[in-house]
Amino acid sequence: MGCLMVRYAVTNCYVFDGLGNVFKGSVVVEDGLISDVGTEGSVEVPKDAEIIDMGGGYLLPGLIDAHVHLIGMRTGDFVKEPLLVPYETFVARVVKDLEELIYSGFTTVGDAGSLIAAKIKYAVNEGSVLGPRIVASGLALSPTFGHGDVHYLPIEYVDYRTTRKLVPMASLICDGVDECRKAARYALREDADFIKIMATGGVLSQKDRPEYRQFTLDEVKAIVDEARAAGRFVHAHAQGTEGIKNSILGGVKVIAHAIYIDEECIALANENEVVLVPTLSIVDKILSIGSKIGIPEWALKKADEANKEHISNIRKAYKLGAKIATGTDFCGGHLKMGDNALEIKLLVEKIGMEPKEALIAATKVAAEAVGLNHKLGTIEKGKVADLLGVVGNPLSDVGILQDRRNIKLIIKEGKIIKCF
Numbered sequence: 123m124g125c126l127m128v129r130y131a132v133t134n135c136y137v138f139d140g141l142g143n144v145f146k147g148s149v150v151v152e153d154g155l156i157s158d159v160g161t162e163g164s165v166e167v168p169k170d171a172e173i174i175d176m177g178g179g180y181l182l183p184g185l186i187d188a189h190v191h192l193i194g195m196r197t198g199d200f201v202k203e204p205l206l207v208p209y210e211t212f213v214a215r216v217v218k219d220l221e222e223l224i225y226s227g228f229t230t231v232g233d234a235g236s237l238i239a240a241k242i243k244y245a246v247n248e249g250s251v252l253g254p255r256i257v258a259s260g261l262a263l264s265p266t267f268g269h270g271d272v273h274y275l276p277i278e279y280v281d282y283r284t285t286r287k288l289v290p291m292a293s294l295i296c297d298g299v300d301e302c303r304k305a306a307r308y309a310l311r312e313d314a315d316f317i318k319i320m321a322t323g324g325v326l327s328q329k330d331r332p333e334y335r336q337f338t339l340d341e342v343k344a345i346v347d348e349a350r351a352a353g354r355f356v357h358a359h360a361q362g363t364e365g366i367k368n369s370i371l372g373g374v375k376v377i378a379h380a381i382y383i384d385e386e387c388i389a390l391a392n393e394n395e396v397v398l399v400p401t402l403s404i405v406d407k408i409l410s411i412g413s414k415i416g417i418p419e420w421a422l423k424k425a426d427e428a429n430k431e432h433i434s435n436i437r438k439a440y441k442l443g444a445k446i447a448t449g450t451d452f453c454g455g456h457l458k459m460g461d462n463a464l465e466i467k468l469l470v471e472k473i474g475m476e477p478k479e480a481l482i483a484a485t486k487v488a489a490e491a492v493g494l495n496h497k498l499g500t501i502e503k504g505k506v507a508d509l510l511g512v513v514g515n516p517l518s519d520v521g522i523l524q525d526r527r528n529i530k531l532i533i534k535e536g537k538i539i540k541c542f
């Protein structure tokens with residue numbers, strides 16, 4: 123954790139600004155903000171500014187993973203691990219995972235369901251824990267028998283308000299408009315920066331299927347109304363077509379997974395400026411290493427069934443101009459915090475994005491998915507100085523971002539976390 127310079131300039135680099143422009147230039151940072159950026163010669167570097175010479179490397183906005191779960195898992199056994207490991211151990215693991223995230227270039231994460239995330243963010247903000255900025259939903263909302271009503275755990279372990287044992291994936295179970303409003307308010311009371319809902323079944327929930335509709339349109343609308351009233355937005359786990367449609371019509375801003383998104387929903391998403399977070403990484407990992415790390419058989423089967431359609435539907439969404447952001451759905455262990463740049467590579471390899479577009483998905487659009495695009499996600503004057511200096515050209519090969527040795531400079535809110 124390097125120097126504490128107040129005013130400095132990063133020079134001799136190719137700036138990729140997150141908007142799509144690339145130019146040889148400099149960036150001046152002052153009091154945590156980008157005070158100037160431009161081509162060489164057009165930027166006036168203050169005389170007293172210290173210089174960080176990038177030696178011709180690339181400078182990007184800090185990376186953002188818009189869908190993680192900071193719950194400190196170390197196996198893929200979602201059935202046994204939460205019951206056997208003490209809660210405090212999970213918290214300690216999350217501290218380690220946050221360090222992995224920041225050293226791999228992720229300066230912001232959106233946590234889509236973890237009470238640990240919603241609370242530990244204060245320790246990160248005060249500087250007690252090193253890690254990316256956390257934007258957290260805290261407790262997710264799920265209907266009874268929903269994706270968040272973790273069916274493989276005894277029912278008394280599931281709802282945070284009634285459980286006698288804290289488990290990392292505890293959520294709020296609510297049915298009907300009134301209960302949904304109350305649960306949304308409860309989540310806000312427990313530090314939610316946005317509200318996470320389970321709009322459909324899923325791969326990692328035992329007794330349902332991705333295509334099952336869960337919250338009804340009226341329930342979604344009630345939750346969105348509570349979120350809006352408190353200046354927040356809603357992020358939905360939505361895999362089946364009916365649940366995706368309900369979410370968008372109900373006013374949800376972020377659709378995670380979107381496995382069975384169809385053309386009608388893509389058009390609706392575009393009309394409403396909804397961001398899709400396909401989370402290709404989790405499916406990729408479940409299929410490649412799932413059986414070795416203890417992912418239950420029923421989840422492996424569902425992932426396999428969903429995979430092909432998922433890829434082809436997201437490809438269609440991309441071609442039709444949908445907003446797509448990076449999110450891995452990683453939760454620790456073999457779904458390792460620090461490997462999150464995998465999603466950028468999968469957007470290129472499986473969806474057919476240009477590297478530049480995949481980098482925009484991981485910066486500008488991901489900032490929108492966590493509700494911070496007014497403040498960060500691009501290298502522009504006045505934006506928060508979250509910057510990454512890399513050797514090699516990520517615009518020709520995004521894969522270089524998966525190796526943290528290529529990331530020489532990491533700056534979060536103007537603070538230099540790593541410098542060569």
Ligand SMILES: [Zn+2]
Pocket residue numbers: 189190191234235359451
């Ligand atoms: Zn998730």
